[in-house]
Amino acid sequence: MDRNTKYHALKVDTEKCFGCTHCMKSCPTEAIRIVDGIAVIDAGRCVDCGNCLRACPVDAIYVVHDGLSQIESYKYRVVLFPSVFIGQFAEVYSEGQIYEALLKLGFTHIFEVEQPVEWLMESIKESRDEVTDGPLISSFCPAIVRLIQCKYPSLVNNISHRKAPHDLAAHFAIQQLKAQGASETEIGIFYITPCSAKMAAVKQPVAEKKSIVTGIINMKDLYNRIMKLIPKHEHIDTTEFRKYLSKEGILWCLPRGETSWYRKKTMAIDGIHNVVKFLERLENNDVPQFDFLELKSCNQGCAGGILLTGNRFLTVERLQKRAARYPRANQITTAEWNKEDVKEKLISEKIEPRPVFVLDENRVRALDKIQKMNKILCQLPGIDCGGCGAPNCHALAEDIILGKARMSSCVFLQKKYVKEQKIKPEKAYQNLEKIWGEKRFDADCNKKGGRNEGF
Amino acid sequence: MALELAFKISGGDFSNAGKASSRIKKVLKQLNIDAKSIKKIVVAIYEAEVNVAAHAWKGEVKATVGEENILVVVSDCGPGIENISLAMKPGFSTASKEVREMGFGAGMGLSNIKKNTDELNIESRKGEGTTLTFRCYY
Numbered sequence: 001m002d003r004n005t006k007y008h009a010l011k012v013d014t015e016k017c018f019g020c021t022h023c024m025k026s027c028p029t030e031a032i033r034i035v036d037g038i039a040v041i042d043a044g045r046c047v048d049c050g051n052c053l054r055a056c057p058v059d060a061i062y063v064v065h066d067g068l069s070q071i072e073s074y075k076y077r078v079v080l081f082p083s084v085f086i087g088q089f090a091e092v093y094s095e096g097q098i099y100e101a102l103l104k105l106g107f108t109h110i111f112e113v114e115q116p117v118e119w120l121m122e123s124i125k126e127s128r129d130e131v132t133d134g135p136l137i138s139s140f141c142p143a144i145v146r147l148i149q150c151k152y153p154s155l156v157n158n159i160s161h162r163k164a165p166h167d168l169a170a171h172f173a174i175q176q177l178k179a180q181g182a183s184e185t186e187i188g189i190f191y192i193t194p195c196s197a198k199m200a201a202v203k204q205p206v207a208e209k210k211s212i213v214t215g216i217i218n219m220k221d222l223y224n225r226i227m228k229l230i231p232k233h234e235h236i237d238t239t240e241f242r243k244y245l246s247k248e249g250i251l252w253c254l255p256r257g258e259t260s261w262y263r264k265k266t267m268a269i270d271g272i273h274n275v276v277k278f279l280e281r282l283e284n285n286d287v288p289q290f291d292f293l294e295l296k297s298c299n300q301g302c303a304g305g306i307l308l309t310g311n312r313f314l315t316v317e318r319l320q321k322r323a324a325r326y327p328r329a330n331q332i333t334t335a336e337w338n339k340e341d342v343k344e345k346l347i348s349e350k351i352e353p354r355p356v357f358v359l360d361e362n363r364v365r366a367l368d369k370i371q372k373m374n375k376i377l378c379q380l381p382g383i384d385c386g387g388c389g390a391p392n393c394h395a396l397a398e399d400i401i402l403g404k405a406r407m408s409s410c411v412f413l414q415k416k417y418v419k420e421q422k423i424k425p426e427k428a429y430q431n432l433e434k435i436w437g438e439k440r441f442d443a444d445c446n447k448k449g450g451r452n453e454g455f
Numbered sequence: 456m457a458l459e460l461a462f463k464i465s466g467g468d469f470s471n472a473g474k475a476s477s478r479i480k481k482v483l484k485q486l487n488i489d490a491k492s493i494k495k496i497v498v499a500i501y502e503a504e505v506n507v508a509a510h511a512w513k514g515e516v517k518a519t520v521g522e523e524n525i526l527v528v529v530s531d532c533g534p535g536i537e538n539i540s541l542a543m544k545p546g547f548s549t550a551s552k553e554v555r556e557m558g559f560g561a562g563m564g565l566s567n568i569k570k571n572t573d574e575l576n577i578e579s580r581k582g583e584g585t586t587l588t589f590r591c592y593y
Contacts (some may be wrong), residue, residue: 283480355484357481361485364522370458
């Protein structure tokens with residue numbers, strides 16, 4: 001993958017999308033515009049948080065994944081998944097039954113990613129000393145890492161240079177399988193992702209050349225398959241696969257999962273819009289001193305991941321109950337394995353800032369553009385209706401100076417221009433069709449989205 | 456050619472102190488100013504905003520965003536600063552108990568502004584107000 005073009009897991013199904021603006025309004029980086037009646041995602045600005053997918057009333061936004069067929073090419077077929085996967089299933093299914101269904105599906109080894117989480121904890125604590133000014137920011141959530149890269153470039157140096165739990169589990173799995181005599185080419189590592197951000201992070205890692213993961217599988221897709229295969233009773237003992245799983249590991253991807261063990265001054269924030277508000281203040285030095293910040297894009301952490309099935313609060317509750325049955329991380333013995341080898345592989349490369357809100361590389365021209373933008377804003381009504389195909393008047397003003405839209409894109413200004421006889425009604429109508437699609441305004445009971453009942 | 460931005464601040468309104476620095480920060484990011492410089496400028500303006508909210512009755516922030524530097528004038532109607540050199544000392548504070556309880560008034564305001572700016576001038580008249588003028592080069 002070319003490092004200059006940003007990979008995104010989120011795609012728009014142009015057959016289903018009818019430009020209802022829900023996604024456009026929910027995007028934290030204002031990356032979406034409506035063009036010709038369809039949502040278009042700006043690749044530079046998108047951080048793969050998945051808010052658009054969540055907001056879409058007709059499932060027009062989807063994520064691409066590798067599918068299960070390629071697992072056949074490997075002798076050792078390892079499935080990695082975060083603990084929230086188990087949390088989706090109702091209490092009537094034991095974890096043993098779920099593990100058994102995964103084996104039935106063709107996997108040979110099963111690893112929940114948060115093990116042995118103690119190694120990652122140690123490594124994250126060590127990375128604290130690499131940050132000279134301000135708090136250490138967790139690199140756990142890839143949507144947050146990308147958000148900081150593009151919107152808060154002054155904070156990139158605060159992001160921990162450590163990889164994610166799935167990297168931990170992948171390297172640990174490889175070490176174990178090699179000990180059993182497997183060669184690396186025989187091992188396929190398949191990661192079940194809870195969200196689009198983790199998918200993008202595997203397909204195009206921010207701070208490493210290539211991910212250790214062989215393929216990614218959509219959690220929603222896998223959930224449906226498992227429900228079909230799940231046995232009524234447990235037949236085999238799968239506890240061996242959970243030997244290194246701990247209380248902290250199970251709770252890792254939930255809010256406070258990363259901060260609860262840190263024991264210094266920490267803060268955990270979930271929900272990308274909450275994170276944005278906090279980072280704004282952090283940049284102003286308008287927050288107390290923190291040692292460690294855990295920032296997660298989804299509400300309720302990964303339990304709110306866009307590829308999960310079911311209710312996030314139920315998932316959290318189930319995981320908390322499950323965690324209560326497991327030992328603490330420091331009670332788990334891993335002495336037989338080479339910790340240092342895995343820890344070394346968890347260190348990631350430098351994270352570069354990727355500012356995307358720059359109006360012009362040339363400062364004089366950029367200043368000129370801001371001044372023009374301010375003048376345009378005086379003309380716009382400030383209603384933020386989205387009728388122009390941009391999320392708000394400010395975004396439209398920006399689009400206008402960047403040459404992506406015109407003053408007459410504003411539906412209200414257009415009315416005014418018609419009244420003042422500056423443009424012909426015919427032309428004004430055509431302008432609207434350009435944004436919202438041809439025949440969009442014709443009466444048609446069967447048109448795309450015609451039955452959309454909103455939220 | 457420079458861009459002029461102006462903001463009003465009311466004394467005691469801590470919840471809105473930070474509006475000017477946030478808005479100016481957005482503009483500086485659009486101008487592709489280096490992240491380190493932005494941080495220094497934003498911290499200086501924010502501290503000045505909090506000073507007005509903590510001590511004065513009302514005030515305003517005027518920023519002139521130029522090609523090479525930003526000039527910020529923060530003027531207020533307030534009690535004025537009795538001893539400027541003392542006020543510049545880190546940790547020296549005249550903030551009221553209420554202000555301190557809100558988490559402000561640690562006495563780092565002016566020294567932080569000094570630390571983060573390239574030029575700083577303070578004019579103050581007792582019982583009338585204070586005008587802070589500072590400049591930062593990108």
